[in-house]
Amino acid sequence: MSSRVIRSTRASRIGMAVGAALILVLLTVPWWGDRASMRLLVEIFYILALAQLWNLLAGYGGLVSVGQQAFVGLGGYLLFILVIFLDIGAIWTVPMAGAIGALISLPIAFIVFRLRGHYFAIGTWVVAEVFLLGFAQVKGLGGGSGMSLPIAAIKSIAASRADRDATIYWLALALAVAVIVGIYLLLRSRYGLALTAIRDSEEASRSLGVDNFRAKLLVYILAAFGTSAIGALIYITKIRITPSAAFDINWTVTIIFIVVIGGIGSIEGPIVGTLVFFLLREPLAPYGTWYLILLGLTAVVVMLKAPKGLWGLFSQRFDIALFPVQRRLVRAADDKPG
Amino acid sequence: MIEWINSIVQGVLTGGLYALFAAGLAIIFGVMRLVNIAHGDLIVLAAFVAMVVIETAGVDPFVSMIAVLPFMFFFGYVLQRGVLNYTLGDDLLPPLLVTFGISIVIQNLLLEIFSADSQRLNAGAIETASIKLAEGIEIGTLPLIVFVVAVALIAALQIGFSRTRLGRAFRATSDDPSTARLMGIRQRHVFGLAMGVSMVLVAIAGIFIGIRTNFDPALGPSRLLFAFEAVIIGGLGSMWGTLAGGVILGVAQNIGAKIDPGWQILAGHIAFLVILVLRPNGLFPRTRDE
Numbered sequence: 104m105s106s107r108v109i110r111s112t113r114a115s116r117i118g119m120a121v122g123a124a125l126i127l128v129l130l131t132v133p134w135w136g137d138r139a140s141m142r143l144l145v146e147i148f149y150i151l152a153l154a155q156l157w158n159l160l161a162g163y164g165g166l167v168s169v170g171q172q173a174f175v176g177l178g179g180y181l182l183f184i185l186v187i188f189l190d191i192g193a194i195w196t197v198p199m200a201g202a203i204g205a206l207i208s209l210p211i212a213f214i215v216f217r218l219r220g221h222y223f224a225i226g227t228w229v230v231a232e233v234f235l236l237g238f239a240q241v242k243g244l245g246g247g248s249g250m251s252l253p254i255a256a257i258k259s260i261a262a263s264r265a266d267r268d269a270t271i272y273w274l275a276l277a278l279a280v281a282v283i284v285g286i287y288l289l290l291r292s293r294y295g296l297a298l299t300a301i302r303d304s305e306e307a308s309r310s311l312g313v314d315n316f317r318a319k320l321l322v323y324i325l326a327a328f329g330t331s332a333i334g335a336l337i338y339i340t341k342i343r344i345t346p347s348a349a350f351d352i353n354w355t356v357t358i359i360f361i362v363v364i365g366g367i368g369s370i371e372g373p374i375v376g377t378l379v380f381f382l383l384r385e386p387l388a389p390y391g392t393w394y395l396i397l398l399g400l401t402a403v404v405v406m407l408k409a410p411k412g413l414w415g416l417f418s419q420r421f422d423i424a425l426f427p428v429q430r431r432l433v434r435a436a437d438d439k440p441g
Numbered sequence: 442m443i444e445w446i447n448s449i450v451q452g453v454l455t456g457g458l459y460a461l462f463a464a465g466l467a468i469i470f471g472v473m474r475l476v477n478i479a480h481g482d483l484i485v486l487a488a489f490v491a492m493v494v495i496e497t498a499g500v501d502p503f504v505s506m507i508a509v510l511p512f513m514f515f516f517g518y519v520l521q522r523g524v525l526n527y528t529l530g531d532d533l534l535p536p537l538l539v540t541f542g543i544s545i546v547i548q549n550l551l552l553e554i555f556s557a558d559s560q561r562l563n564a565g566a567i568e569t570a571s572i573k574l575a576e577g578i579e580i581g582t583l584p585l586i587v588f589v590v591a592v593a594l595i596a597a598l599q600i601g602f603s604r605t606r607l608g609r610a611f612r613a614t615s616d617d618p619s620t621a622r623l624m625g626i627r628q629r630h631v632f633g634l635a636m637g638v639s640m641v642l643v644a645i646a647g648i649f650i651g652i653r654t655n656f657d658p659a660l661g662p663s664r665l666l667f668a669f670e671a672v673i674i675g676g677l678g679s680m681w682g683t684l685a686g687g688v689i690l691g692v693a694q695n696i697g698a699k700i701d702p703g704w705q706i707l708a709g710h711i712a713f714l715v716i717l718v719l720r721p722n723g724l725f726p727r728t729r730d731e
Contacts, residue, residue, distance in 0.1 A: 161534065165533065167533065167534060169541070213718075217721040220533045221470075221474070221533060221537060222673065224476070224478070225476065225666065229666055229670065229710050232663075232666060236703070236706055240701075363542075392550075393553065395545055396545075396546050396549045399542040399546035399549070402539075403539050403546070406539050406542070407524070407535070407539065
């Protein structure tokens with residue numbers, strides 16, 4: 104009996120088609136959408152991208168960082184530094200912030216990778232606090248009270264407000280799509296196989312010849328790259344930056360809840376989590392603290408009762424994967440991919 | 442010169458409080474390899490519980506310990522047996538993310554109930570009393586009491602671990618959980634007791650914070666970081682190391698504050714990172730985290 108390995112399934116092909124159609128529709132929003140919904144969509148895009156990157160770190164790399172706000176804030180400050188002191192166009196700072204963030208993540212990895220498993224999480228948090236307190240000491244960047252983006256820099260994005268909004272919107276959409284496609288391609292590559300092996304068992308993957316340290320370092324640097332680039336984008340939309348807001352632990356709190364509730368260790372999970380987060384946030388926002396309490400309790404219950412999150416429950420029940428990164432073995436005789 | 446010595450002396454005393462934070466964290470990590478991200482928030486919770494006890498019963502903060510300590514022990518035991526025991530296993534994610542969720546829940550519940558206002562536990566004249574050691578060096582009676590209590594508690598824990606039945610159960614479970622179970626140790630119960638003991642330390646630390654400084658619902662995370670830094674600086678598995686870690690952190694912070702008030706916390710973090718680079722296993726490691 105012969106058998107072969109397949110990667111895509113009918114569900115994933117339908118999913119791809121729907122996804123592509125959705126992206127096409129989203130591309131046209133600036134021509135017909137109002138300002139408020141565009142702003143909301145921009146926020147959804149960057150939170151989704153941050154969640155995907157954290158999921159890559161924690162869900163695949165096993166690196167539970169509670170300090171990703173270090174890179175959000177770093178990206179934000181790089182925007183201001185590059186724009187104000189080097190006169191670089193605001194949009195161009197996004198990739199540059201990513202590259203510089205990745206570079207800075209190397210020495211940080213050198214320090215925090217010394218902490219095993221559990222303690223790694225808190226170590227990354229200490230690093231983020233060092234960034235917060237450090238930037239608050241820099242007088243040239245406004246110290247603790249922060250600074251605003253000069254009007255000229257905002258105008259340099261595009262002359263009219265509508266054009267600026269559209270440019271920022273497309274940039275945010277492009278970043279979110281790039282992050283998801285990038286992670287998808289990474290996970291389907293050889294490195295992805297190594298990462299999935301590490302996710303399932305560190306010992307087993309090591310015994311099969313996977314260089315766990317190298318794979319983890321790669322993931323850490325990639326996450327730093329993406330998170331810093333998104334940080335720059337976030338502060339293009341916010342215009343004003345302060346150390347306490349830029350390096351706020353709540354960036355990480357939000358994305359952790361999204362990933363855990365949606366489903367850690369899958370690409371679909373953070374998408375589901377982001378949708379749930381924003382759907383619940385709109386009606387529950389007036390209740391502020393109670394909303395956070397509800398999210399916290401939900402995350403605890405999900406982790407205890409359904410560790411693979413909402414998407415895990417769904418995909419287990421129906422055996423559906425929209426982003427199939429695994430390899431399926433099917434017998435040639437009854438070749439019926441789900 | 443004398444000012445610097447004074448900074449160091451004050452730092453040592455603050456370090457005693459940090460060692461108290463850290464000891465609770467060190468016990469549960471030692472016994473069940475659990476890193477409790479809600480540790481700092483539980484310290485703040487204990488301070489608020491004490492505040493309620495003090496206000497309703499009209500007692501002194503020190504007297505309130507009679508109620509707060511058993512309450513927090515019970516709370517810890519139930520938390521461990523009801524929730525945290527189910528997160529323990531080979532996977533690192535569940536304990537981290539569950540305690541992370543609990544941390545956010547506690548913070549926001551406290552915020553909702555007690556508002557964001559700063560609170561303080563009033564202990565009367567002892568708060569301002571001080572002893573003059575030399576010209577320019579005065580130590581507060583209260584910081585001294587805190588330091589002495591911390592040292593005494595760490596000594597008691599060290600003796601408890603090596604001499605008592607429960608201490609043996611803790612160490613046996615820490616070294617080899619499955620063999621310990623074969624020897625008749627009820628693991629879930631032992632874990633519950635370890636968390637209970639950790640929460641007693643948390644309660645004492647919380648009440649001391651309340652008397653020494655102001656506290657508010659947002660204070661937890663920074664206390665978690667101090668506790669964590671003290672544990673790592675000291676080296677895993679050593680209670681005296683934890684005390685040394687707390688003292689080093691306290692001194693670093695006080696020297697930082699002396700140079701520039703904005704550098705207080707930053708100096709502590711930097712001292713921690715430097716030690717992490719130079720001595721990844723801490724200064725006095727006993728066990729390895731494998």
